[in-house]
Amino acid sequence: MRTGFGVAAFGAAAFVALAVLAGVVYEQVGRYRAVSDFAPPGQMVDIGGRRIQLDCRGTGSPTVVFESGQSVGGALDWSAVQPQVAAHTRACAYSRAGLMWSDPSTAPxxxxxxxxxxxxxxxRAGEHGPFVMVGQSIGGPYVVSFTRYFGNEVAGLVLVDPSHPDQVARVASYMVETRSPLWRVLVGLRWFGLLRLAVPRLLPQAPHQSDHDVQAIRAFAPQSFETQLAEGDATDRTLAEAGAFRDLGSRPLVVLTAMAPYTPAELHGMKITPAQGEQVQVLWKQMHDDITGWSSRGTHQLLPNAGHDIQFDDPDAVVNAVLSVVRQVRAATPPASSP
Structure with missing residues (x-):
């Protein structure tokens, strides 16, 4: 009896070990294929022992710089917008540290x-201002902070359904913490291939997104998810830091607000009812009204048919907003003197 039990236990342990080994191999092969199958668009820029993927296209001034939200797509989050903007001026999209092709950072x-x-x-890539900074979601506070630290190089901004420094406190009565412990476990087990298996369901294809971009994002997702989780944990700190600077002076500013009703999946994720969703949207609009007032030349546009990822739901609205700021910057910039 004991011998039979021992054989069964050994068999079960061997099966688990083989399954773990197979998962590790599957993940390693996936990482190798991600690098070999999907070359980074643009260039890999060494910023001192780490490389950042930067994709700049087009010519002209000012240079538009795109900052993605708290997603895993990095530079590819702007694939439906960047080429149209690059037809009129220089346009740069990039992937933050730890997203897609960019090396991770050890700094918090x-x-x-x-x-x-x-x-x-x-x-280091030779790009220089004046810049028009474009940020979506948490990318909004990121580009406002960029303006705080490098304001002499920033001539205008476009904020695409941006996060607001006070949003946590403003919607606290409607929403609760939604970060799942199970998600942390899944990200923690990424080395065993489980997360890669789940990626196709976790990252559906967005409108105006190419098959190639979707495949690239999914290929790098297990690494990128780790960075996304760390950025999510730092959201409160990021918002507090960005909220310390709310004066954009007279820089042209366009704020785009998504006003499409929340989908059932979004309501479920936020753990709120449809009625509460309508109330949250009212608060969201009010917060964007506030952001618009950070500049004496701020304008606010409501997009009734777009969800949070406006750059995919209504890319033309983003392009038009960016080009309107570009035109304002050009009109205010004196022409270069002849040599």
Missing amino acids: SSARQVAQDLHAALT
Whole structure:
């Protein structure tokens, strides 16, 4: 009897060991194929022992710089917008440290660290201001912080459904903490292939997103998810840091607000009812009204048919907003003198 039990236990342990080994091999092969199958668009810029992926296209001034939200797509989050903007002026999209092709950073996630990384990448790649900074979601506070630290190089901003420094306190009565312990476990077990298996369901294809970009994002997702989780944990600190600077002077500013009703999946994720969702949207609009007032030349546009990822739901609205700021910057910039 004991012998039979021992054989069964040994068999079970051997099966688990083989399954773990298979998962590790599956993940390692996935990481190798991600690098071999999907070359980084643009260039990899060394910022001092780490590389940041930076993709700059087009010619002209000012240079538009795109900052993604708290997603795993990095520079590819702007694939439906950047080419249209690049047809009119220089346009740069990049992936923050630890996202997609960019090397991770050992520094804690913060708005200042993001600004310093981006500025170093732009400088070492030979890109220079004036810049029009474009940020979506948490990318909004990131580009406002960039303006705080490198304001002499920032001529205008476009904030795409941006996070607000006070949003946690403003919506606390409607929403509760939604970070799942199970998600942390899944990210922690990424080396065993479980997360990679789940990626196709976790990252559906967005409108105006190419098959190639979707496959690239999914290929790098297990690494990128770790960074996304760290950025999520630092959200309160990031918002507090960004909230210390709310004066954009007379820089042209456009704030775009997504006003499409929340989907059932979004309501479930936020753990709120449809009625509460409508109340949250009212608060969201009010907070964006406040952000618009940070500049004496701020304008606010409501987009009734777009969700949070406006750059995919209504890319033309983002392009038009960016080009409107570009035109304002050009109109205010004196022409270069002849040699």
